[in-house]
Every structure is written in structure tokens, then in C-alpha cells.
Amino acid sequence: MSKKKPSSTGAASGRKAPILVPDRFLESGRSQPTEDRAKLIQDLADLLRKNNLSELEFEREGLRVRLRQELTAKPAGPVAQEPVAGQAPAIPSYAAAPPADTGGLVTITSPIVGTFYRSPSPDADPYVEEGDTVKKGQVLCIVEAMKLMNEIESEVDGRVVKILVESAKPVEYGQPLFLIEPTPAA
Structure with missing residues (x-):
């Protein structure tokens, strides 16, 4: 293996380690x-994936x-296995996943990848706090994706x-955001 660097940009972690390029990339040959x-x-x-x-x-x-690939922040905790070509990607595990036994609680998950915000602006009060009573359709938070603010609403009446x-932390598709205890039907 040679230690020559191909023209590349955007190393994910800013590391300075050389990128190892197999010799076959450096061999010349007129017609392939x-x-x-x-x-x-x-x-x-x-090589692109291996060197991140x-x-x-x-x-x-x-x-x-x-070649280009989109680099995303990996969740802390267990890492999902990289998908194999032609195979559906594995669902990642999350460090902030709810306890295994949610005891009848409703889990509100993120419908998109983005950045989680508890309030509509940095100087505003949060939409909800733990212990607050919420109604079905009430806004719980915002998930920003590509400069679009997506309001995430409660799916049930209940208590947060x-x-x-x-x-202001990144969230993944399907990542649990809230646990809500539903109000018993009268």
C-alpha cells in the first residue's frame, strides 16, 4: 500500500492521518x-467510506x-451495522432511548432527521416541561431540517x-423524543 493522498475534501473529523491508497490506483494503463x-x-x-x-x-x-457521500453525526452508544448494497439499512440504537418497559406510556418519535428544539426561539420558553398536561395536536417541540422548522405535535391527551x-441536539428518524402518559378515556 502506498501513502499517497488522492484529491479529497471534507475529512469528517479533521484528522491529519494519511489516506492509504492501494497501489493499483497508482498504476498506469492506457485502456481499461x-x-x-x-x-x-x-x-x-x-476507500471513501473507510476513510470517512x-x-x-x-x-x-x-x-x-x-464520489460524494453525506456524513452524519453518529449517535452515541451502540452503532448500527453499515448496510450492505441491496439491503435495507438497520435501525440505529440511541443513547437517549427510553427504558425498555414504558408501562403504557406513549413514545413520541422524530419523523425526520434534524435538530431538536424545545422552544420556538432561543429566548422563548419551552413548549412543554416534564409534568405538563398536553392535548392531542399540541406542539411539543420543533425539529429543524434544512432550515425548515417542523412542529412535532402530541399524538394523545396526557402528561409529559x-x-x-x-x-439543540441532532436527532435521527424514529428517535424517541418524549414519553407521554395518556389520559384515561372517560
Whole structure:
């Protein structure tokens, strides 16, 4: 293996360690069959993931390949296994997951990936506090995704038992946000 760096940008953690590039990337060869090019592209994609890069550009003798991937913050705690091509991704585990026994409590989850906010603005009071009584459809928080503020509403009438996420923290799709004790039907 050589210790040459391909043209790349956006190292996720700002680390300075060299990126190891297999020698076959550095070999010259005039004309590559289509199968070899496909293998080369797959190898470059593996290199991109392995080195946690957001972008990798490779050029050799008229063949230019640019690969990009979106890097997301990984949840603290158990890490989900990377999906295999053609296989559905595994559902991640969350450090702030509710206890296994929620005893009849309703779990409100994030419908999108974004940033969790407990209040409509930094200087405003939170929408709800633990112990507050809420009505079905009442706004509990905001999840910001791509500069869009998405209001998350209560699915039931009840009492907020636990707020599982700190304000201004990233959340994943399906991540538990609140535990609500439903009001018994009269």
C-alpha cells in the first residue's frame, strides 16, 4: 500500500492521518475494460467510506471519477451495522432511548432527521416541561431540517413524563423524543 493522498475534501473529523491508497490506483494503463473501471469505482467508494471522507476525486489518463457521500453525526452508544448494497439499512440504537418497559406510556418519535428544539426561539420558553398536561395536536417541540422548522405535535391527551433529548441536539428518524402518559378515556 502506498501513502499517497488522492484529491479529497471534507475529512469528517479533521484528522491529519494519511489516506492509504492501494497501489493499483497508482498504476498506469492506457485502456481499461469496462469491468476494470467498475471495480475501480467500487474500490474508490470503499476507500471513501473507510476513510470517512465526504468527497473523493480521482483522475488518471482520461478517466475522472468524483464520489460524494453525506456524513452524519453518529449517535452515541451502540452503532448500527453499515448496510450492505441491496439491503435495507438497520435501525440505529440511541443513547437517549427510553427504558425498555414504558408501562403504557406513549413514545413520541422524530419523523425526520434534524435538530431538536424545545422552544420556538432561543429566548422563548419551552413548549412543554416534564409534568405538563398536553392535548392531542399540541406542539411539543420543533425539529429543524434544512432550515425548515417542523412542529412535532402530541399524538394523545396526557402528561409529559420524560423529555428524552436536550435542546439543540441532532436527532435521527424514529428517535424517541418524549414519553407521554395518556389520559384515561372517560
